[in-house]
Amino acid sequence: MITSGTLVTDLRDSLWRLIMGLALGGITGVIIGLLTGRKKKIKNILSPIIQILRPLPPVAIIPLVIVWFGIDDGAKIFSIAFAIFFPVWLNTHIGVSRIAREFLWSAKLLTASSLKIFCKVIFPSALPFIIAGVRMSIAIAFVMVFVSELSGASSGLGYRISITSLAYRIDGMIAGLIVLGALGALTDQLFIFATNKLFPWLKFSTK
């Protein structure tokens, strides 16, 4: 796989789908979670819809998504984003709605700016929850990358494991699984490293 160059191509394509799916689902989940967690009207409108969609197994929507988006990357990215939206949304929603009222009270006495309170108090207060949601979603995204590449794909680690399985190439399957596993672990560690660098106070809150 290394010498033929397929590993690099598969890795590149899977990573692209993973990053795009994570970005799409993660950003949407955080934004909607912030809104439903703080604005009761938005929560009342969106929560029932989200709660209906949430129990759907993400794998079950893949055939429908292929019909909508075709067999290109769009369908795979959407499936990944759909799967990770819910844990990110739920964690963000809980984090934002459970902020200690003492923090809000202190902030309101010190500043009149709602934007500042949102950016400097509400969002950082919810950050441990958001990060937990995103970290959980990274693992889910790897599952979805694999599953979404099983059908309608011509490259990617999932696709490679699938076709080596059809050819009874056990070595190829194991190689694909090792790469997928290593990539998952590496991504998780990179995520922890990045969050600790960006938000150094978090390492104290998770002691």
Added chain:
Amino acid sequence: MNHISVKNLTVNYENYCALKDVNFEVAKGEFVAIVGKSGSGKTTFLQALAGFIPFSGEVIMPKNIGIVFQNYAAFPWLTVSENIAFGLDEKNNNEQTKIIAEHLKLAELTDKKDKYPAELSGGQTQRVALARSLAHDPEVLLMDEPYGALDAYTRDKMQQWLLDVWTIHKKTIIFVTHNIEEAIFLADRVLVLNNCNFIKEYIVPFPRNRNAAIKFSPEFNKLRQEIFSALNHTKLE
């Protein structure tokens, strides 16, 4: 002239009355302590004064107030300097830098300005919270059992530190505590809250520039026993 005036303050929760027809007046620069058992309404009283909870009655308070809580005192995601700077939006950069430096010195935390609250002790965190409130230059400071979670030694040190700070700033302070000794040591006046209202008021006779030695005097002990009796001869509803 009264700095704070409260008339017929009543706060009702779903199943019970937390405060009923409370009247309260505080002069400018006065240090008033409120003592009471758990659930007596001390915190509710402060929350009503600050306008955090709905109430009936009349509360006349200056608009610019500061508050220090026992828990959630400082924002954990901001450094000591950033916490102190939080309420200084209206100041320009030079003024901000000056105020931050002054209050870091006041809180004796200049060498810890870039630390996060989780890296500080309980006493230091409370000093950050108080410095943050004072940096905003409030007219009234509300303190809700700020030393409730501290050990006895740190608590004693913090009490002396607060008195020193108060001597400099002369803010009007409403200090809620369940610790009678702390209330007498710090305040000009101690009010006992029970059964939804103030049941007794004590004027603290000790002159200012107090130090911990007065806690061992017979007068101090007598006053402590009187307040203790007042608290214990009433039953919580």
